[in-house]
Amino acid sequence: MPIPKAELHLHVEGTLEPELAFRLAERNGVELPFDGVEELRAAYRFDDLQSFLDLYYRLMDVLRTERDFTELAEAYLERAAGQGVRHAEIFFDPQAHTARGVDIGTVINGLGAALDRSEAAYGITTRLILCFLRDESAESALATLAAAEPYLDRITAVGLDSAEVGHPPVKFVEVYRRARELGLRAVAHAGEEGPASYVWEALDLLEVERIDHGLRCLEDEELVARLVRERIPLTVCPFSNVRLRCVDTLADHPLRRMLDAGLVATVNSDDPAYFGGYVDQNLTATAAALGLTEDQQYTLARNSFEASFLDEPTRARYLAELAAHREASESDSASVSVPVSVPA
Template sequence: MTVSHHAHPLPEGVLPKAELHLHIEGTLEPELAFALAERNGIDLPYATPEELRSAYAFSDLQSFLNLYYQLTDVLRTEQDFTDLAEAYLVRAAAQGVRHAEIFFDPQAHTGRGVDLGTVVLGLSRALETSRERHGLSTGLILSFLRDLPAEDALKTLADAAPYLHLISAVGLDSAEVGHPPAKFAEVYAAAKEAGLRLVAHAGEEGPPAYIAEALDLLGVERIDHGIRCMEDPELVARLVAEQVPLTVCPFSNVRLRCVDRLEDHPLPAMLEAGLLVTVNSDDPSYFGGYVEDNYRGLRQALGLTDDQLRRLARNSFLASFVDDARRAELLAELDANQ
């Protein structure tokens, strides 16, 4: 059997890595948004892709979400979702991504009349051949919108029953403040019962207490973002002791004003503390870069060393939901990449 990475050489100077915090809707580049709008007969309130790109300037999470949900309207058919996923996979492979665990927001689509099956089957069509075509294994994470009622999340999970063989985990995203993890304890218990892995956004804009709540009340295995844990030394000690992975998104944190400048990002302190930190791109078309761009930005702005970047890549494989054989293969590729 040939090992996939021989057929898919890495770009020069790029480490192999996993991406564990990536919203597929957040990879919608302006050019593709315009192409899909035209295909589906939708008028966008922007004259050109350039004008749309200039609208990608946000003061906070909510201002980003408003545009993000407005643009999802161009996604209507299975083919639209396949094209969206394929465009990401091509870019991810060029950024050294060997494994991607991809969030999608079913309620952002079902809420506007797109069937859940259209979303899952469209995305899966691109993902199922990604290993052969791009050397990139994948997982799909169904993410609940936390600013909608918990009953909506339960209904979404029930509606997803026919497609659970295509889904590896559930997550929790969207506006965090005022929507604590506790609200979703019931749906997380049901997802666990269904055999799904569990992650949740916590401690991005919300307080450190949301991180503990996600661990204790939802039973999550991984925290998405988690940067505000640094305000609570006891919580940091716990996360280090339990080696709970944190999927940190530096460019996102700066663009959404969770951190003022990349130079101020707590990531070096998080590494220093012994946290199992990973670096990811979140919504790369909106936040100014894909995952390798984040790695390079950290090297430039914070002086991260080759060893630290290699550690982040290793952490990404350790934190991923791959089986042991795939993890060993990925770690071996990283170790061979000296």
């Protein structure tokens, strides 16, 4: 049984599996430039972040109606339940949809219909995080936030994603200030392809509570010391980092170095349909590649709940479930006896 965990870095558009993409394309009369599922899946090989984004945004065109967004979210939640996910904080990119003529209410209501029943149907509590596309203007981000105001009861936080290099966090100071005025919490992608200085900006200028990715913080000892001291969580995505060439192989991934440094790292799947696996697959494969101990794997899971935007009673409930899972796992291991050969 997978370790109970929270997933804190998950783009719902990045859970669009090829089979669902073709089904929605047929329903909505959208022609995809691929002969079938296998050809599309073969296209999920990328040289860098931009090559991924090009395909990612192209496939979004199949998402048109509330029903489409509901089915997308439900497909993720069903898979996540099998991965041990007990809580999910889900990113969505409204600008990528409104630019195609899809109303922001269609997106939020469609996702919300699935999230409203996620705990009853899948045993997963959820939060929704509205992300701004950093390669779009700050004015566009502000307009998007204004358009989202009628739906703030469904939104917990704002985030910042898409092409990082050349689009520093300082560009979005005003929109994050406005989000705080509206009572929203804040996270941001930083230090994936962009430099460690972007992590500093996200902390000091955007006042974020979590850093998404954050790999390049390790290039700055002073930054690492601050992240450790202030217990700023990092939502790390190992499969994504390999697929987008941030690291060469899982064996080269810095996750173990992050844990050894005392950083509050968590493991997540980012865009699992594109990057080869969901969150428990990320955890188990990375643990095997890096030789992570069982204690380190439970630390990652505990970090995920502690870094979440859960209310304290629910967090405590999940941490108790995690502790019970570990106790049961250790009990099972202790009960396995080694056969002893008895001389005749």
